[in-house]
Amino acid sequence: MSERTLEQLMADRYSCRNYSDRKLEEGILNQVLEAGRLAPTAKNNQPQKIYVLESDEALAKINALCKSIRGAQTVLMVAVDTDNLFNNPFQPGVNSGDQDAAIVATHMMLEAEKLGLGTCWVNMFSPAEAAKAFGLPENEKVVLLMPIGYKGPEAAPSPRHGERKDLSETTVRL
Numbered sequence: 001m002s003e004r005t006l007e008q009l010m011a012d013r014y015s016c017r018n019y020s021d022r023k024l025e026e027g028i029l030n031q032v033l034e035a036g037r038l039a040p041t042a043k044n045n046q047p048q049k050i051y052v053l054e055s056d057e058a059l060a061k062i063n064a065l066c067k068s069i070r071g072a073q074t075v076l077m078v079a080v081d082t083d084n085l086f087n088n089p090f091q092p093g094v095n096s097g098d099q100d101a102a103i104v105a106t107h108m109m110l111e112a113e114k115l116g117l118g119t120c121w122v123n124m125f126s127p128a129e130a131a132k133a134f135g136l137p138e139n140e141k142v143v144l145l146m147p148i149g150y151k152g153p154e155a156a157p158s159p160r161h162g163e164r165k166d167l168s169e170t171t172v173r174l
């Protein structure tokens with residue numbers, strides 16, 4: 001099968017909410033992590049810290065804190081080092097942390113799609129509780145969770161997956 005274009009990968013990706021028991025091979029996981037490593041970040045500070053939750057103990061902890069893991073055998077917990085964020089002088093009090101983490105996660109999500117894996121972006125959990133459960137240092141803030149793995153037999157796009165607004169509703173040309 002020929003490689004899918006970026007446009008095909010973006011169209012094919014959907015939020016996976018059913019995973020198989022099959023563990024991710026080390027090489028596959030590394031390809032996903034490498035895609036995140038290449039992401040741009042504000043001032044190239046690279047504040048991301050990716051926690052790979054894969055042990056029985058870690059998975060039990062995250063499943064206790066979040067209902068959206070759905071059987072995934074690996075969960076990427078994307079955090080940022082708050083001592084290493086870009087503080088925008090034009091927006092006092094606003095830093096780049098969430099944006100940096102989102103770009104890193106998006107790179108990983110699309111690489112995962114290319115590799116035939118399912119992912120789901122998850123924010124329905126308490127970042128503070130997660131940081132506490134995994135003993136993160138004070139300066140690290142959890143931004144999102146990303147269950148990742150081989151799709152289960154019931155994996156399918158949600159009925160609303162195809163609903164995207166028309167470009168005319170989301171684009172303003174000035």
Ligand SMILES: Cc1cc2nc3c(=O)[nH]c(=O)nc-3n(C[C@H](O)[C@H](O)[C@H](O)COP(=O)(O)O)c2cc1C
Pocket residue numbers: 013014015016017068120121122123124125157158160161162
């Ligand atoms: C910021 C963000 C947070 C999300 N949080 C969750 C979540 O906690 N649980 C979940 O099942 N899906 C979550 N999603 C997935 C969205 O519901 C999904 O991307 C959206 O409905 C579009 O569907 P699609 O990804 O299949 O195209 C989240 C997505 C984003 C971008």
